[in-house]
Each structure stands twice: as structure tokens, then as C-alpha cells.
Amino acid sequence: MSMIDIKVAAVEQVTPLVKHFTFVKQDGSPFPAFSGGSHVVVSMNVAGRVHRNPYSLMGSPVDTGSYHISVRKQEQSRGGSVFMHESVEVGTSLQITYPVNLFSLAKKAHKHILIAGGIGITPFMSQLVDLNRLNSSFELHYAFRSPEHGAFATQLKTICNDKLHCYADSKGERLDLTALLSKQPLGTHVYVCGPNPMVVAVIETARNLGWPENHIHSEQFLSPGIGEPFKIQLAKSNIEVHVPAEMSMLEAIEAAGVEADYLCRGGVCGRCEVNVLESDGALLHHDHFLTDAEKASGKKIMPCVSRARCDRLVLDL
Amino acid sequence: MERGYWIRSKPVYTSLLWHEKATSHLVVAQSQGGMAVLKLFQLMHPKQAITVLYMPHAEADYSKTLIKVVPDGLQLLETEQEVLAKLDSVLHGMCMGMRLYIAGSEDFMWSVAKVANKFGIEDAGMMKELTGTLARPIYCVHCKATTHGVTTNIGECSGCGRMLFVRDHFSRKLGAYMGLMIDAESPGELPDIEEIYP
Numbered sequence A: 001m002s003m004i005d006i007k008v009a010a011v012e013q014v015t016p017l018v019k020h021f022t023f024v025k026q027d028g029s030p031f032p033a034f035s036g037g038s039h040v041v042v043s044m045n046v047a048g049r050v051h052r053n054p055y056s057l058m059g060s061p062v063d064t065g066s067y068h069i070s071v072r073k074q075e076q077s078r079g080g081s082v083f084m085h086e087s088v089e090v091g092t093s094l095q096i097t098y099p100v101n102l103f104s105l106a107k108k109a110h111k112h113i114l115i116a117g118g119i120g121i122t123p124f125m126s127q128l129v130d131l132n133r134l135n136s137s138f139e140l141h142y143a144f145r146s147p148e149h150g151a152f153a154t155q156l157k158t159i160c161n162d163k164l165h166c167y168a169d170s171k172g173e174r175l176d177l178t179a180l181l182s183k184q185p186l187g188t189h190v191y192v193c194g195p196n197p198m199v200v201a202v203i204e205t206a207r208n209l210g211w212p213e214n215h216i217h218s219e220q221f222l223s224p225g226i227g228e229p230f231k232i233q234l235a236k237s238n239i240e241v242h243v244p245a246e247m248s249m250l251e252a253i254e255a256a257g258v259e260a261d262y263l264c265r266g267g268v269c270g271r272c273e274v275n276v277l278e279s280d281g282a283l284l285h286h287d288h289f290l291t292d293a294e295k296a297s298g299k300k301i302m303p304c305v306s307r308a309r310c311d312r313l314v315l316d317l
Numbered sequence B: 001m002e003r004g005y006w007i008r009s010k011p012v013y014t015s016l017l018w019h020e021k022a023t024s025h026l027v028v029a030q031s032q033g034g035m036a037v038l039k040l041f042q043l044m045h046p047k048q049a050i051t052v053l054y055m056p057h058a059e060a061d062y063s064k065t066l067i068k069v070v071p072d073g074l075q076l077l078e079t080e081q082e083v084l085a086k087l088d089s090v091l092h093g094m095c096m097g098m099r100l101y102i103a104g105s106e107d108f109m110w111s112v113a114k115v116a117n118k119f120g121i122e123d124a125g126m127m128k129e130l131t132g133t134l135a136r137p138i139y140c141v142h143c144k145a146t147t148h149g150v151t152t153n154i155g156e157c158s159g160c161g162r163m164l165f166v167r168d169h170f171s172r173k174l175g176a177y178m179g180l181m182i183d184a185e186s187p188g189e190l191p192d193i194e195e196i197y198p
Ligand code: FES
Pocket: A261, A262, A263, A264, A265, A266, A267, A268, A269, A270, A271, A272, A273, A287, A289, A302, A303, A304, A305
């Protein structure tokens, strides 16, 4: 996968847990333009091991001079976000992928309802620029723990004015999804990005209120979990790869020098799908991509987030 | 028609079925489509708000039965123009959660769909049941006019009078099958015209 060499131009602590990074290209040339909702995968070298984490681009899609991402420090992370917080500073060199959009705005929508929880606000930051530019009808509903965790609330206020609705959990403010989604005009699309319970609640509420599936959009990148170590055989490359407890299968495959496809590294896009040629145990599917039937068939796996508990697992790679 | 060959752009129609989670229902039907509406009510009479717009036709008129089955939500209309105008005004007041069901000829269904599209209701958000006739709406790729109710393999364009070969390629945006001039090479030389969309 071709990468862009960047250097960090600015770092800002936005909330106690969120840092905002500004990237510029190493060679000073402009970045490619992107569409609102796109993400890039940041590749970082953490103590000799390559971590690749997806982050939404949150700047203006037309500003190609710099890219912006925000990273929430994950307490139980495998190191990527901690590295971004503790070791990345102005001047640090990193590599990123070209932007990919798995969370784009529906072009035919008459109105957009954006629902963000915490750091889930980031993909909407770039979409808002597009919505304002196109003069589209929208509402942004932004829920966070407490006012000090409401990253970007002030900035959003100036972009959205009265279209912004904030909900601080600490002040007992709650977003009533049923009330919100039961009185929207025809042609409305809803988008959600945030913690899992919130994403599930929005999807379920919209479905139960009769919203067609293609009017409901969500983005939720899973992070590869920590699990038991296991071994895999790569049939085409004819090698055996050890997957340690705190590495994903995809990372282990890459570390072994084998090129594998990916876009989201979070179990949603489907790009990394590989065929399972042989296995003698259980595949632990963690992705949101394969259907239940596909998961049960044991013939496919998404190595970016899924694992296995078996002695022998042969992949078509 | 070549065997085993399926054109992806061709719409697939189903039997109407209530959407379990809908918060209101809007049923629009014409002629034989009245039977599809009656079948729908045979399945269940939903508790949510229902609006039925029905246009009887010389070929089929289910108004009498429909009046009995749907006493409060039914509106009878005489022409397609009336149906479309009524649809437009009804849609203005509706919210997300409403589900749209359409039954009738392809011509009728796609005219209804076009109005619904204007309100941001996408194809996937409406259910369509083809009833009564296979007659096709044809879009002339030369003069851009749409000719309705074509039942033959070759039809005359209502806009420019060209003889059009009725293709299987369907445009959802135009709500019609593509029609191409058949005697462009040798004017006047036409293959046999046969009824294949009765
Ligand atoms: S890379 Fe997207 S599902 Fe694995």
C-alpha cells in the first residue's frame, strides 16, 4: 500500500484525554483533497513494532495544505494511542495512507441528522464543512461525559450555530433518540459515530421507527483485541506466522513481510477478507463485516480484528 | 431474448407486504393493483395510520370492495394526474417511518416513484407489485420523450414519431426502458411488430 510521508506541524491538548495533531507533507507539497467522513491509517513504529491505527480526518476537505486528526488516549490500548499521546511531538515523522471514505454523506438526502458520542465527533468535523458548503439541512447532536470532555464544542458552535445540540452526561442531559427520530421529514438520513452502546441504540431506534436500512449510517472501527497467541500457515507464501497475544493477525502477517490488503483495520470495510483453507479449531470472528452464515461456515476470516483458537489454521495468502 | 441472461438494470417486483416497523403506511394503486391492495389487507389490517390512493380503470375496478375494507384511509381518484397531485400533497405532511407501497402497471408505478423520489424516498424505501399488464414506458434516446404503455417489441415514439426498438435496459432515474430507432440504417424497413408485453 502506498503511503504518504508526513511530519507533525502542531499538537494541541484539546481535552484531558484528546490530542489534536496537524500533519504536513514531508516534501511540503499539498495533500490530496478528500470527502467528509474519510479516514487515514497512521503507521507508527512503537519500540520496533509497526502499529497502524485508523483516524478520521477532521479538517476541511478543501484544505490540502494540512491534515488534521484527533486521538483519544485509550487506557487499555495496545499502545498506538498512548504512543501518539506520549511520543509524538512537533517535528515527528510518520507515514499515513491515502484517505479512504467508508462513512460518506448520502448525496440524495434531504436532511442529515449527525449523532456523535465523545471522540466519535471527528468524522463529522469534515462532513460539517461539506454540509455548510452545500447549504444542506442538518442537525448535529453531540453527547459527551462532561463539559471538559466536550472536545471542539466551542469550535462547533461557530460552525453550526443553532444546529448544534450538546448533551453533557455529568449535567444529566440526555439525548432522547425516540423523540428525535420519530418526527423527521421524509428523506432524512441519520449518521452515528461513538461508543458501541450508542451506535447500537441509534441503529435499533431508527429501525424500530420504520427507517429504511439505507437511511441509517454508522461508523465504528473496532480495535483489534488482545487474545491468546496462536499460529497460522500462509499457503501461498509457504510460511508459518506466530500471532502474539497483543498483535492482530493482520499485523503479524505484515510483520512477517507478507503484503495484505486493508482499508479500515477495524473490521468494517471487508477489504482484508481472506479464505480459510484449513482449520482444526474455532475461528473467533470479531468483525462487523461477514454475515452470520459466513462466520459459521468457517471459510472466511477478517484478519484485522479476528483471531482463532486452534492448532492449525491455513490461510490463502 | 437470450436464455439465462439477466439484465441487472431490470427492476424486480415483489408481492406487497406490510413493513412490520413502519409508523404509517401509504398505499398507491391503479386498476388491477387494487387486487394487490386487497391481498395486503387480507394479511393484516395494521394499527398504524393508513392512507390508500386508488385509481380504478376500465380494465379493473376494486373500489367497492376497497371502500368496505379500508373505510377511513381510502381516497378514490380518477386520473393519474390526480393521483400524483394527491400523492404530492399527502407526502408533504409525512415523516420518516412512513412506508410506501405501490401496485399497478410499470408506467404507473414509476410515475409514483418519481414523485416519491422528490421527497427523498429512495427505490429501496418503496415496495412495488406489478399487476395487470407488462406494458412498458419507453424513453426515446433520440428526442428524450417518454412513450407510455408500449406492448410491442417495436413502438412509435410519441415525441418524434421514430420507430423505436424496445430494449431491456431500464433507467430508474427516468423510470423507463430505453428505446432506440430501429430503421436508422434503412428507413422504412421494419421487422415484424409483435405484441410481447401484453
Ligand atoms: S481491513 Fe477493513 S475489515 Fe479488515
